Every structure is written in C-alpha cells, then in structure tokens.
Amino acid sequence: MIAEHGDWVARDLAHVWHPCTQMREHPDTLPLIPIARGDGAWLIGTDGQRYLDAVSSWWTNIHGHAHPAIAAAIAQQAGQLEHVMLAGFTHAPAIELAERLIDIAPTSADRKPLNRVFYADNGSSAVEVALKLAYHWFVNRGAPERNVFVALENGYHGETLGALSVGDIPLYRKTYAPLLTQAHFTPVPVRTPFATEAEQIAAADAAADALDAYLRDNGAQVCAVIVEPLLQCAGGMLTYHPRWLQRARAACDRHGVLLILDEIATGFGRTGTLFAAEQAGIQPDLMCVSKGLTGGALPLAAVLATEHVYEAFLDDSRERAFLHSHSYTGNPVVCAAALASLKLFEDNDVIGRNKTLAASMQARAQSLRSLDPVADIRPCGMVVAFDLRPGGDWSRSFDPAKRVGLRAYRAALSRGVVLRPLGDVLYWMPPYCVTESELDLLLDVTAHAIREATQ
Ligand SMILES: *Cc1c(COP(=O)(O)O)cnc(C)c1O
Numbered sequence: 001m002i003a004e005h006g007d008w009v010a011r012d013l014a015h016v017w018h019p020c021t022q023m024r025e026h027p028d029t030l031p032l033i034p035i036a037r038g039d040g041a042w043l044i045g046t047d048g049q050r051y052l053d054a055v056s057s058w059w060t061n062i063h064g065h066a067h068p069a070i071a072a073a074i075a076q077q078a079g080q081l082e083h084v085m086l087a088g089f090t091h092a093p094a095i096e097l098a099e100r101l102i103d104i105a106p107t108s109a110d111r112k113p114l115n116r117v118f119y120a121d122n123g124s125s126a127v128e129v130a131l132k133l134a135y136h137w138f139v140n141r142g143a144p145e146r147n148v149f150v151a152l153e154n155g156y157h158g159e160t161l162g163a164l165s166v167g168d169i170p171l172y173r174k175t176y177a178p179l180l181t182q183a184h185f186t187p188v189p190v191r192t193p194f195a196t197e198a199e200q201i202a203a204a205d206a207a208a209d210a211l212d213a214y215l216r217d218n219g220a221q222v223c224a225v226i227v228e229p230l231l232q233c234a235g236g237m238l239t240y241h242p243r244w245l246q247r248a249r250a251a252c253d254r255h256g257v258l259l260i261l262d263e264i265a266t267g268f269g270r271t272g273t274l275f276a277a278e279q280a281g282i283q284p285d286l287m288c289v290s291k292g293l294t295g296g297a298l299p300l301a302a303v304l305a306t307e308h309v310y311e312a313f314l315d316d317s318r319e320r321a322f323l324h325s326h327s328y329t330g331n332p333v334v335c336a337a338a339l340a341s342l343k344l345f346e347d348n349d350v351i352g353r354n355k356t357l358a359a360s361m362q363a364r365a366q367s368l369r370s371l372d373p374v375a376d377i378r379p380c381g382m383v384v385a386f387d388l389r390p391g392g393d394w395s396r397s398f399d400p401a402k403r404v405g406l407r408a409y410r411a412a413l414s415r416g417v418v419l420r421p422l423g424d425v426l427y428w429m430p431p432y433c434v435t436e437s438e439l440d441l442l443l444d445v446t447a448h449a450i451r452e453a454t455q
Helices: 010-016 068-080 092-104 123-140 162-163 169-177 197-221 244-252 309-312 332-347 349-371 404-413 436-454
Strands: 035-039 042-045 051-054 114-120 149-153 185-188 224-226 258-262 286-289 301-306 372-378 382-387 425-429
Touching: 010 332, 010 349, 051 309, 051 436, 068 332, 092 114, 092 309, 092 332, 092 349, 114 123, 114 309, 123 162, 123 224, 123 258, 123 286, 149 197, 162 169, 185 197, 197 244, 224 244, 244 258, 301 309, 332 349, 349 372, 349 382, 349 425, 349 436, 404 425
Parallel strands: 149 185, 149 224, 224 258, 258 286
Antiparallel strands: 035 042, 042 051, 114 301, 286 301, 372 382, 382 425
16 A cells, blocks of 8 residues: 655654665755555555665565565464574474575585574674684684684675674774774785686685785684675675685685685575575585575574584583574574575576576676776676776776765666665666566666766
8 A cells, every 4th residue: 555644754854863874965965765565676655656676675685575475474474473582492484494594505525514503683793693603613622812803805794893893894994993803804806897707817816815825924813714705795896706715715724714704695696696605616614694585574694604613612611602692583483584585496496597687687787888987897696786987997986076876876766766876886686586678677777877977
C-alpha cells in the first residue's frame, strides 16, 4: 500500500539521524526519498515513483526486494520461535545455517577446512570477532606479543573501532585515529586504467613482495593479515589480480600468520563465484560474511574458522574461551532468512545464470568507453565500476568542489535509477534478478548522468 502521508520527509528530518550522511545536506542538496515498498530490482516511493536499485541497497540485496520465499521463511520462523539466547541453547536455523555455510565455504587441498561458525549481527561486528579471535588464538598459544594486524592500503572493513583500525580510508578513519589500535598497511597492487592481465600480475607481484618483506622483518609481532579479496569496495571499487591473494596466503603460512578474508561485500556471488577466494584457489583461516547473507532481508553476519583455530580455545579455563557475545547472536529469524536465500542460489542456479548476466552487463559497460570522462572500466563478476576523470585523463581528478559524484547521483535519481558513486567512481551492482531491459535502462541513465555530472 502506498502511504498517504505527504510529510514523511519533514517528520524524518525532525528526528532520524541517517548513516554516512552530512545531515545538513538534506533535503536541498541531497534528496531524501521515502520508500513504501520493494519489488524485484525496484524500490517504490510513497509517491509511486519507481527507482531501479542499481547498487543493491549497499550490497545486501541479491535476489530482489521483498522476495516472497525469504518473506515466507521469516514469517514462519517468527511465528514459531523468534529468539532464544544462543549460550546454553540452540535451534534448527542456527544449526542448519552453520552446516550450509561450512558446506559452501572455500576450501583448498593443503589445509583443514573451515569448520566452525561464530554468528554476529553485522559486518563490522564480524570483523571485530575475527580480529579478537586471531589475537586471542596467539595468546592461547603463548604468543601475546603478536598484537599487530596487517591490512591492505585503501581497504575498508567497517565502522566500529577495531574495524576502523584496519581500514585505510581517511574520510572514515582520520577523526578517530587517536582511538585506534596498531595496524600496518601494506601496498595494494597498483592499478593502471584498462590494465592487461600481464600488467595486473606484475602489479600483484610487486605488492606481494612488499608484504613478504614486511612479514620477514616483523612477522613475529603480527597475528593476522586481513583483506577484502579481489575487490576493494568502499575504497572505490578497485580490483586486483587473484595472484596477490595466492602470494599473501603463502606469505602468511611462511611467517605463521593467520589470514582473515573479509568476504562481507564480495561473498554470495558478487564477484562471479560464490566467494571471491575461489578465484585464487585459496582458503583463509578466518572468513567474515554478512551483507548478502540473508539476501538483503535482515542483518546477520558470521565468522567461519578452521578447526585449527577453534582447538586453541578448548581448555578447562574460561579465560581461554572466546567469551564474545551479542544478545541476538544466531537469532532464529535471521538464520531462517539466510537459509531461504541460500536455497534460492541452489534452486535457481544463480551463480550459473549470473555468468550470462555479468557478460551482458560488461558488454553494455564497454559502450560507455567512448564517453570523454570515462577513464577506466573495471568489471568484476556482477559489478562494473567506472572512473570519471577530466578528459578521461587518469592522472587528473575533478575538483572536489564540483561534486561530480553527487551530481551523477541526482541526475540518475531524477531518471529513476539509484547509482551511489564513491567519489568520482560510478558502479553498477544490481540485484541478480535484474533483467536485460533493466540493464538497458541502467546504461542509458548512466550515460546521461555522466554527461550531466561532468559538463
Ligand atoms: C560493508 C562492509 C563491512 C561492514 O559491514 P557493516 O554491516 O556495514 O558493518 C565490512 N567489510 C566490508 C568489505 C564491507 O564492504
């Protein structure tokens, strides 16, 4: 039902404090759009206006909005058991979801599989869990001096203080820097526009050499390396070659350091495979998932660990146990939503069908290459990113005061498409139910938005 109220914006702005927003910009510079419902790849405003959700509502939505199978699973579970604490109790959705996640997690022949699941409520909490687990694992093994985390330059792992400590995006980090724990940032493979595979491999090797050298000299202080595999998301949709991950895995092994893969954004098919790690053929010691885990319906996260990690926490003392807890850990309703989403992957061969969809998305993206400001096009599975630079010159940037990203956002919105640029990087990241004709619209509107934003 379309809401009758015309004053949602005023009522919202009287009390609601929005995420990732300079509230002063609402509503004049930055429109605030009341949404009444969702339908497939579309969001529908209270005024009946439709918007194609080309960014999958911050990575979360993968099968389309208000999916009937997920909605039914939520309703069924809520009517049966809505919640029970997971300490001392358990229930079918938490058990089945753990079994499913272990079943589909990346493996490699050279190590014991991921075999344990710790639940959290959101991506940042999952990162906190993984960081604490990694450090605690070394404490339990008698090496408390290993208290340094290594992360990739330009990486993003969330907004809580631990997650910010391993994040390297100044806009989010700088203000809180005095509160953060020690981390070392290792170079990310240098990106050149329209890079060939040989160029990408050379860049991956150079960056991996730097990690190797750092760990050789400082490895005894390091507990874990944490990275976003293949695609740095909030950092501007930068992609790098799987070779870097293979080399990072080897370097971690050589220096006895744990490897944490943050698959929060890349997981559940976004990079073309169910998990990005598969493309490098590697397995982490700890893996964080969230965002697409419930198909975008409810907040849930999980950290997967190997038996090797788990075993070090078993003892007669409570101190050696991992006492981390959230009140809603493993909530039955959210676990049921995740199970319904994973079933859709299976029933509809989503990963197989996405291959065709990704190819047609990438073909359309190439046609934007002729637009003057498009300086690079980076496809990565079900994502395509476009860098906008003055005259398409990679070495230059638009004056930030020009607000190119914001102008592109507004131009696309006025034509019924949600693009949400990261600075001057535009990207397509639609739900996997997107159709060819919706992709046509997306292409058309993106071309308009680029012209309007950069003229
Ligand atoms: C979004 C994101 C997070 C944080 O997840 P939240 O649910 O927003 O806290 C962590 N890591 C990566 C790679 C992300 O993209």
